[in-house]
Amino acid sequence: MIIPTKIYFRVWLALLLLLVLTWGLAQVDMGRFNPIAALTIAVLKMLLVILFFMHVRYNKPITWIFVAAGFVWLAIMIDLTLSDYLTRNAVPPTLHHTWQHGAWPAPSKEGP
């Protein structure tokens, strides 16, 4: 399939606009919304590249499945990694004591 050049040109312009937007928003302190804004723009740019430059928009459903699989796997990586980081302090503090002299030390209120 031959894609008209003007499509590529428009996508390229859109990417440049999003770049300017990224720079512009970086000048404004939005507090906790800073990363949200930056990541939203990044996702938009990514979608444009995948759909148009990588021709996924014009491809068969099987290509969509393979593209989606990449994202599902990325989600697996992030999700299961976070299952560690987000639960690091979830264990009751008494369990931080180590086995000493044949018995567990008595639980203490102040923790380790």
Add this chain to the structure above:
Amino acid sequence: MITAVPQTDIPRPSLAPRRLSNYFEEGGRTLASWLLTTDHKRIGLLYLYSIIVYFIIAAFAAALIRIELITPAGDLVTSETYNKLFTIHGTLMVWFFLIPSVPAVLGNFVLPLMLGARDVAFPKLNLLSWYLFNLGGLMALYAVAFGGADTGWTFYTPYSSTYSHSHVVTMAAGVFIAGFGSILTGLNFIITIHKMRAPGLTWFRLPLFVWSLYSTSVILVLATPVLAMTLALMSLERIWGLGVFDPKLGGDPVLFQHLFWFYSHPAVYIMILPGMGVVSELIPCFSRKPIFGYHFIAFSSVAIAVLGFLVWGHHMFVSSESIYAGLVFSLLSYLVAVPSAIKVFNWTMTMYRGRIYLSTPFLYALGFIGLFTIGGLTGLFLAALGVDVHVHGTYFIIAHFHYIMVGGMVTAFMGGLHYWWPKITGRLYPENLGRLAALIMFIGFNLTFFPQFVVGYLGMPRRYHSYAPEFQIYNVLSTAGASILGIGYLLPLIYFIWSLKHGRRAPSNPWKATGLEWQTSSPPPKHNFHETPVVTEEPYQYSPVPEQRLIYG
């Protein structure tokens, strides 16, 4: 798999080449004709030559390790040298031997033949994969020659990124580059399997080796980029102090382990799934029965590929991973045992009441089932949170993964190489010597690694060149076993080379096997088939044949 023409003892006139020609003759005999070839069969052989070189270097490192460990004192090499030896052994064996062994050698050679295709989907990309693989390999060898790395094959941070005074970046760059070769091979195989199947060759008529290669390729494509990214981040931290993994720079060392094992645990399945595929070809052929539970074996390959991505955290039970994450990863790790067991049960059922021929490839397949089962079941010990705390970082782990990698994959590779050798070279290897080598390898392997289960359980840690004197007997046994294993590997190397000139000429189908690869001449013509085969029946339609006809056609 039977095509429209009924199977006979001689190659079918419609599919055999019209004039005697093969890929050795047709492509030319010059060095350039090999180095610039796009023929999947020649590329498979190029991979074979390359991995033999890497294997010999890595085996030499293993030999030095085993000799050092004969005595409890660290008296042969210094601890620094010892660190480099096990790094060389691990890195070269994992990335430059095991990962390409079955997929890139046997897979490259037989996949298009099994599909009834003229070549893989992207022949030039296939050659590029081999060049990338060797560029990576040469960088790793450069690192070895100029001092080596001492991080172990796992490159754990912050030692690798901050403290090690060795060629870590060069070694990692070698692995990084070779990884792109893996990705391209995976892509090539996936697209070849999707697009280049012969007419009538539906998904459920595919040989199970193809299903396993497909599953392996999915892992190669999805996991390898993560390894590349992780090694790149580690190198950036080492070169420019970019704080990612080193706590002093605000990084987190366990993050490296998460990312590294997100690749490297699925990589374990890259190193075993193709071996399972080979065994699924060997068992029905030498039991003269259709495979039992075709769909179960096919889908269990896919299940292993998917589940293999969900279990990496079991490498970090004692690396400050949270207990809750440990529980999740432990449970998921147990799940992988299910599809693995499905395969073992189905292979066993295929053999049940079959007409068994104890040919060399079948002996390797039998060895595979036993050794893989031991390796797999001891994996369940390690998936158990409590037991893992006891055996983590000991020789128990070494024994476990060598039962999978060597007892499983190398055994399957040898089985596959013997099985397809007549097709690859057009020559028969000496059968009795083959059986002897298989037996020697089985005995040598068990003597090498079984004592390591015991000594590991007793508490001997891995990666030390000196140890407590009470462990000596196990280490002496292990070194003795390694010597026998070495002979077991050397013997096939010798008789394979011998057979190239002196072996009996192989007929098209010496094993009376089904499958399209056996329906063209041995060795095949450059473009495999003169007419595209048509598949009309299910795979593995075997029936008993007299033994003398099975082996010598």
